[in-house]
Amino acid sequence: MNASLLVRNVRPLGGPAVDVSVVDGRFAAFGAGLSPAPGATTVDGRGLLMLPGLVESHTHLDKTLWGQPWRPNTAGPALRDYIENERRVLAASPVPAAERARRLVRQFIATGTTHIRTHVDVDPDTGLVSVEALLQVREAHRDSVGLEIVAFPQQGMLIRPGTAELMERAIGMGVETVGGIDPAGIDNDPIGHLRIVFGIAERTGCGVDIHLHDGGQLGAWEIERIVAFTRAAGLAGRVMVSHAYCLGEIPQGQMEGIGRGLADQRIALMTSAPADGAIPPVAALRAMGVAVCCGSDGIRDAWSPFGNADMLERAMLLAYRFYWAKDEELAAALATVTTDAATALGLADYGLAPGRHADFVLVDAETVGEAVVARPQRALAARRGRITARDGKAAA
Amino acid sequence: MNASLLVRNVRPLGGPAVDVSVVDGRFAAFGAGLSPAPGATTVDGRGLLMLPGLVESHTHLDKTLWGQPWRPNTAGPALRDYIENERRVLAASPVPAAERARRLVRQFIATGTTHIRTHVDVDPDTGLVSVEALLQVREAHRDSVGLEIVAFPQQGMLIRPGTAELMERAIGMGVETVGGIDPAGIDNDPIGHLRIVFGIAERTGCGVDIHLHDGGQLGAWEIERIVAFTRAAGLAGRVMVSHAYCLGEIPQGQMEGIGRGLADQRIALMTSAPADGAIPPVAALRAMGVAVCCGSDGIRDAWSPFGNADMLERAMLLAYRFYWAKDEELAAALATVTTDAATALGLADYGLAPGRHADFVLVDAETVGEAVVARPQRALAARRGRITARDGKAAA
Numbered sequence: 001m002n003a004s005l006l007v008r009n010v011r012p013l014g015g016p017a018v019d020v021s022v023v024d025g026r027f028a029a030f031g032a033g034l035s036p037a038p039g040a041t042t043v044d045g046r047g048l049l050m051l052p053g054l055v056e057s058h059t060h061l062d063k064t065l066w067g068q069p070w071r072p073n074t075a076g077p078a079l080r081d082y083i084e085n086e087r088r089v090l091a092a093s094p095v096p097a098a099e100r101a102r103r104l105v106r107q108f109i110a111t112g113t114t115h116i117r118t119h120v121d122v123d124p125d126t127g128l129v130s131v132e133a134l135l136q137v138r139e140a141h142r143d144s145v146g147l148e149i150v151a152f153p154q155q156g157m158l159i160r161p162g163t164a165e166l167m168e169r170a171i172g173m174g175v176e177t178v179g180g181i182d183p184a185g186i187d188n189d190p191i192g193h194l195r196i197v198f199g200i201a202e203r204t205g206c207g208v209d210i211h212l213h214d215g216g217q218l219g220a221w222e223i224e225r226i227v228a229f230t231r232a233a234g235l236a237g238r239v240m241v242s243h244a245y246c247l248g249e250i251p252q253g254q255m256e257g258i259g260r261g262l263a264d265q266r267i268a269l270m271t272s273a274p275a276d277g278a279i280p281p282v283a284a285l286r287a288m289g290v291a292v293c294c295g296s297d298g299i300r301d302a303w304s305p306f307g308n309a310d311m312l313e314r315a316m317l318l319a320y321r322f323y324w325a326k327d328e329e330l331a332a333a334l335a336t337v338t339t340d341a342a343t344a345l346g347l348a349d350y351g352l353a354p355g356r357h358a359d360f361v362l363v364d365a366e367t368v369g370e371a372v373v374a375r376p377q378r379a380l381a382a383r384r385g386r387i388t389a390r391d392g393k394a395a396a
Numbered sequence: 397m398n399a400s401l402l403v404r405n406v407r408p409l410g411g412p413a414v415d416v417s418v419v420d421g422r423f424a425a426f427g428a429g430l431s432p433a434p435g436a437t438t439v440d441g442r443g444l445l446m447l448p449g450l451v452e453s454h455t456h457l458d459k460t461l462w463g464q465p466w467r468p469n470t471a472g473p474a475l476r477d478y479i480e481n482e483r484r485v486l487a488a489s490p491v492p493a494a495e496r497a498r499r500l501v502r503q504f505i506a507t508g509t510t511h512i513r514t515h516v517d518v519d520p521d522t523g524l525v526s527v528e529a530l531l532q533v534r535e536a537h538r539d540s541v542g543l544e545i546v547a548f549p550q551q552g553m554l555i556r557p558g559t560a561e562l563m564e565r566a567i568g569m570g571v572e573t574v575g576g577i578d579p580a581g582i583d584n585d586p587i588g589h590l591r592i593v594f595g596i597a598e599r600t601g602c603g604v605d606i607h608l609h610d611g612g613q614l615g616a617w618e619i620e621r622i623v624a625f626t627r628a629a630g631l632a633g634r635v636m637v638s639h640a641y642c643l644g645e646i647p648q649g650q651m652e653g654i655g656r657g658l659a660d661q662r663i664a665l666m667t668s669a670p671a672d673g674a675i676p677p678v679a680a681l682r683a684m685g686v687a688v689c690c691g692s693d694g695i696r697d698a699w700s701p702f703g704n705a706d707m708l709e710r711a712m713l714l715a716y717r718f719y720w721a722k723d724e725e726l727a728a729a730l731a732t733v734t735t736d737a738a739t740a741l742g743l744a745d746y747g748l749a750p751g752r753h754a755d756f757v758l759v760d761a762e763t764v765g766e767a768v769v770a771r772p773q774r775a776l777a778a779r780r781g782r783i784t785a786r787d788g789k790a791a792a
Contacts, residue, residue: 070762072723275671276719304721305769306712316702320713323672325700327468366466373701 002026003385005358006036010045012352014367017047022358025384029354043387045362048379049371051334052352053114053359054311055341058209058242058270058295059104060152061118061137062130066300066309067103068095073305079186079213082303083155087125089302098133104299105137107309109144109394112361112381116145117295117345119152119179119209122170124162131170144388144395148345150209152179157196158187164196171204180210183225184218190225198229207238207346209270212246215278219246220258227261237266240344242295244269247285248278255281256288263289268344271336272297273318282322286332286340293341294318294333311337312363312375319372330369358385398422399781401754402432406441408748410763413443418754421780425750439783441758444775445767447730448748449510449755450707451737454605454638454666454691455500456548457514457533458526462696462705463499464491469701475582475609478699479551483521485698494529500695501533503705505540505790508757508777512541513691513741515548515575515605518566520558527566540784540791544741546605548575553592554583560592567600576606579621580614586621594625603634603742605666608642611674615642616654623657633662636740638691640665643681644674651677652684659685664740667732668693669714678718682728682736689737690714690729707733708759708771715768726765754781 002025011017012030019034020027028037036042063086065071075085093100101118108116120130131151138147151170157163157180167178178200183193201208210226212219223241230239241262247255247269262269268291271279282292294314299307312334318324319333335341342350349356361381365371381389388395398421405413408426415430416423424433432438459482461467471481489496497514504512516526527547534543547566553559553576563574574596579589597604606622608615619637626635637658643651643665658665664687667675678688690710695703708730714720715729731737738746745752757777761767777785784791 070766072763072765073721075721274719275713275717300769304719305726305765306716306721308770317671317716320702321671323670323700325469325471325702330701367468369468369701370466373696374704 004037004040005382005385006034006040006042007045008042009047010050010362011047012050014049020050022385025358025386026349027352027354027356027358030352043380048362049365049367050352051361051363051368051371052338052350053361053381053383054112054337055293055345055347056108056113056116056295056309056311057293057341057344058272058297059116059118060298060301061101061104061116062097062120062134063090063301063303064100064104064299065093065302066100066107068093068100073302075302086302096133097130098136101134101137102140104309105141105145105147106394109141109381110378110389110392111310111312112378112389113309113311114145114359114381114383114388115345115347117148117150117177119150121154122151122163122166123153123155123160124166128166128170128173131173131175135174143386144383146383148177149175150177150179151175152211153181156181156186158189158192164200168200168204171200171206175206177207177209180208182212182214183210183222185214190222194225194229198233198235201235201238202233207240208235209240209242211242212244215246216249219244220250220254223247223258224261227258227265227267230265230267237346239265240268240270242270243272244280245278247280255284259285259288259290266291268293270295270344271318273314273321275317275321279321282318282336283332291340291344292336293344294336310375312371315372316375327367327369330372333372334368359383400433400436401778401781402430402436402438403441404438405443406446406758407443408446410445416446418781421754421782422745423748423750423752423754426748439776444758445761445763446748447757447759447764447767448734448746449757449777449779450508450733451689451741451743452504452509452512452691452705452707453689453737453740454668454693455512455514456694456697457497457500457512458493458516458530459486459697459699460496460500460695461489461698462496462503464489464496469698471698482698492529493526494532497530497533498536500705501537501541501543502790505537505777506774506785506788507706507708508774508785509705509707510541510755510777510779510784511741511743513544513546515546517550518547518559518562519549519551519556520562524562524566524569527569527571531570539782540779542779544573545571546573546575547571548607549577552577552582554585554588560596564596564600567596567602571602573603573605576604578608578610579606579618581610586618590621590625594629594631597631597634598629603636604631605636605638607638608640611642612645615640616646616650619643619654620657623654623661623663626661626663633742635661636664636666638666639668640676641674643676651680655681655684655686662687664689666691666740667714669710669717671713671717675717678714678732679728687736687740688732689740690732706771708767711768712771723763723765726768729768730764755779
């Protein structure tokens with residue numbers, strides 16, 4: 001449901017105050033003294049800062065325990081322990097996945113998020129139950145937030161026979177992207193893993209988003225393989241590598257060589273800006289033309305108690321991670337949850353310009369830099385011109 | 397001005413709900429169905445979590461630009477560039493130090509902070525002007541927050557003749573602690589620097605708090621010297637090393653040897669939990685008996701745009717820095733801004749127990765872990781039984 005709006009007196013990205021007119025869900029004009037379109041609602045922007053709608057590039061809505069009582073983290077030390085622990089925790093949750101996801105989606109809307117990419121587990125035990133739940137959540141919130149889904153083989157793919165077939169069925173049900181996970185470290189057959197993932201993408205036309213925790217030279221070698229698979233499949237611009245810690249662990253010259261390959265194939269990178277280990281050198285990769293976006297990863301789930309669905313906070317955590325103190329650096333941090341995220345996810349018609357989708361958020365901040373460091377409450381948010389949040393609360 | 401209170405229905409540190417009675421600024425009892433002391437105000441705690449008053453162990457109130465228009469960071473790359481840039485920025489600020497500090501102190505009070513250690517610059521150009529300003533701020537807020545001052549030689553001490561004499565005069569004016577900074581890296585005479593700092597402490601009976609940014613083996617060697625000076629001066633329990641990045645850069649066995657020396661002399665460590673480089677291994681040092689506390693360091697100043705005076709957020713950043721996901725780890729993070737900070741700063745009668753000062757904060761969280769990760773608005777804060785903040789706002 002698109003809408004028409006006239007937002008008076010806002011400062012797009014901290015520039016001079018203007019009026020912004022929205023017609024049928026798209027920005028029509030930015031300027032002084034604009035008149036409302038027929039049927040448009042008028043909003044007093046009170047000189048607030050206008051940012052494009054915030055973008056969550058990587059979360060796991062199906063796993064969250066958001067809105068449930070506090071649950072101590074009980075996972076063992078290894079990745080496999082976490083996977084096993086999560087199975088137990090989610091099986092014991094009295095709240096079904098659709099309801100848990102719905103609560104967190106409402107929180108994302110409250111923080112001015114207008115688009116979310118969520119990974120959703122697919123495995124032979126639970127089948128496509130979580131995918132079906134998230135498709136319902138997407139439909140229920142289609143006017144408030146763009147929700148795109150990655151069919152994600154959390155428990156491995158080759159080591160969990162039947163998973164690949166379920167992932168391909170998920171794509172047929174409307175899921176946009178096929179996932180992958182540590183082709184070497186989890187499945188122990190990197191080429192076999194990538195053949196299946198890219199095979200699904202080639203047959204169905206879907207995108208690819210691979211979780212890569214494998215470190216150092218192993219991870220770097222896998223990224224080189226992903227670049228080669230992308231080129232061979234003609235999937236330039238449709239592939240993302242999530243986490244990719246390894247790019248922060250290898251020599252700079254090697255990292256730059258891989259960065260050139262990523263830029264050439266327009267392969268995006270996602271980081272959640274963790275602070276306890278290496279992450280990709282974001283500034284250097286951005287300078288090479290690689291689209292780098294930020295995601296919350298899991299929020300209040302069996303893996304991690306952290307996170308709050310606030311993408312301005314995620315941008316702050318990225319800036320803090322690299323001690324980005326200059327205004328242009330804080331603007332780069334914002335880009336990872338706005339414009340660069342839109343590039344990474346292939347979102348069409350995104351941004352504060354005439355003709356683009358009217359997805360935006362207003363905050364009480366003087367500059368983009370202040371918005372990132374202070375993360376003020378969202379005064380107002382809208383998607384396709386429809387008001388989705390006010391004063392930090394999702395609209396009814 | 398101490399006060400009497402009856403706080404009904406609160407959960408100290410997430411334990412069972414109790415009433416808490418406060419008589420003349422000190423906790424008198426924790427239990428069911430307590431009666432108010434004569435003249436006591438009764439507060440409905442609504443089942444909220446009660447934490448001890450939050451402690452800021454290291455900030456720079458005299459440098460903040462809090463409450464002023466956004467100022468882009470204009471510092472050059474090196475430490476000396478930052479020091480020179482700050483001189484220019486503060487000289488150009490239209491708001492005097494006392495007023496800038498006052499605004500930030502109000503923010504600290506709003507976030508439930510009941511004690512602050514602030515470093516204050518002393519140098520031959522500005523003399524003791526900033527110390528005088530902060531002494532005024534301390535007096536003006538003495539009912540709302542404990543404010544202790546470190547006379548800090550930001551520009552160096554031996555390389556800025558006259559600084560040491562000013563620092564000693566500051567101690568005579570009521571400043572509690574003498575500071576130091578990179579005895580090797582800034583002053584280029586580590587033993588000369590430490591002789592002067594510890595000499596002031598021996599003559600005046602004040603404590604010592606040394607900024608140590610010097611890295612790796614250089615920093616480690618300086619910490620060993622600080623341990624030796626502390627022992628020789630009989631100042632066990634009165635010395636802190638701030639930052640001490642080097643402890644995260646040296647081999648574990650060497651770090652443990654230094655940790656034993658710190659524990660033996662009860663020398664505390666302060667970290668601001670930066671994410672862009674090494675920091676002391678907090679869990680290992682705590683396990684060895686070293687008191688580790690957290691501070692914001694500079695807040696919205698010429699050095700850094702980051703920070704917001706919220707010590708629960710600082711605890712979250714520390715937990716996030718080490719991926720402390722377990723409840724006991726999140727409790728350790730809280731300790732760095734509560735009980736361990738009180739030990740590190742030598743605060744007497746601190747904590748949620750009968751006879752102790754009634755400094756506390758109430759938040760809407762189920763557990764300590766949730767309080768750290770979610771950093772909820774402070775519903776109520778009190779110091780010495782006097783209510784200092786409600787609903788995230790400092791009392792008038």
